[in-house]
Amino acid sequence: MSAGDSRPIGVFDSGVGGLTVVRALMERLPLESIIYFGDTARVPYGVKSVATIRQFTAQIVDYLLRQEVKLLIVACNTMAAVAARVIATRAHGLPTLDVIEAGSRAAVAVGKGGRIGVIGTPTTINSNAYARRIAELDPSARLYSQACPLFVPLVEEGWLDHPVTRLTAQEYLRPVLAEDIGSLVLGCTHYPLLKPLLRELVGGNVQLIDSALTTAELAALRLSDAGLAADGSEPATYRYVVTDVPLRFQTIGERFLGRSLGEIERVDW
Numbered sequence: 074m075s076a077g078d079s080r081p082i083g084v085f086d087s088g089v090g091g092l093t094v095v096r097a098l099m100e101r102l103p104l105e106s107i108i109y110f111g112d113t114a115r116v117p118y119g120v121k122s123v124a125t126i127r128q129f130t131a132q133i134v135d136y137l138l139r140q141e142v143k144l145l146i147v148a149c150n151t152m153a154a155v156a157a158r159v160i161a162t163r164a165h166g167l168p169t170l171d172v173i174e175a176g177s178r179a180a181v182a183v184g185k186g187g188r189i190g191v192i193g194t195p196t197t198i199n200s201n202a203y204a205r206r207i208a209e210l211d212p213s214a215r216l217y218s219q220a221c222p223l224f225v226p227l228v229e230e231g232w233l234d235h236p237v238t239r240l241t242a243q244e245y246l247r248p249v250l251a252e253d254i255g256s257l258v259l260g261c262t263h264y265p266l267l268k269p270l271l272r273e274l275v276g277g278n279v280q281l282i283d284s285a286l287t288t289a290e291l292a293a294l295r296l297s298d299a300g301l302a303a304d305g306s307e308p309a310t311y312r313y314v315v316t317d318v319p320l321r322f323q324t325i326g327e328r329f330l331g332r333s334l335g336e337i338e339r340v341d342w
């Protein structure tokens with residue numbers, strides 16, 4: 074039996090949103106150290122071109138590899154949607170997992186042949202990444218997707234239950250709810266913060282799939298299968314690395330993380 078592996082998990086996102094995944098990881102895997110990378114200078118990714126997102130993603134993966142992480146978690150749905158191959162190639166066999174894999178698995182686990190709704194940024198939805206993965210896992214599932222470009226700025230503004238957000242959500246959800254879906258995948262880092270509002274709007278018959286929670290579950294499984302889990306002999310540490318001056322990250326980030334962030338580093342590429 075090998076000793077625990079105290080190397081950190083590398084979690085990355087286009088900005089602050091991936092802290093929803095970090096929050097779920099801290100709760101599910103309290104012994105694990107984490108390095109979080111948020112590309113705050115270049116966020117949002119969800120409206121950028123595929124080529125640009127791939128180039129940025131490659132830089133971030135290379136940076137985290139230099140920090141000697143033991144597992145890479147792609148917390149950003151947009152990066153997972155269009156840069157999965159870039160990540161796998163650069164990771165050179167290091168275990169990786171992403172929110173799309175975790176969310177898709179959880180959605181098909183709700184029931185075979187399910188009617189599944191997916192919401193996300195325009196780039197995520199246009200990539201059809203959820204549709205492809207869900208079809209592989211359950212070819213009989215039916216998928217209904219909807220891009221929700223206004224959700225990211227509304228959440229960052231802190232308008233989690235504001236009338237404008239409510240109206241916007243009603244508008245976005247109308248077409249997917251008309252399809253009698255059984256589950257709705259929150260396919261963007263920011264959407265878990267809208268859960269109370271979305272729960273109210275979708276009603277009790279639709280299961281909300283929070284990819285932050287499902288990613289933490291999948292990470293726990295991956296670490297134990299690969300014999301990479303920490304054993305608690307060293308205290309868990311958390312580092313937050315961003316690409317822009319950390320002021321806004323600090324204010325908004327604490328809302329996403331549900332606790333104070335402590336020291337934030339600005340990247341030295």
Ligand code: DGL
Pocket residue numbers: 086087088090091116117118119120148149150151152193194197225260261262263
């Ligand atoms: N992190 C992105 C995602 O999960 C949302 C923010 C952005 O557009 O960069 O898709």
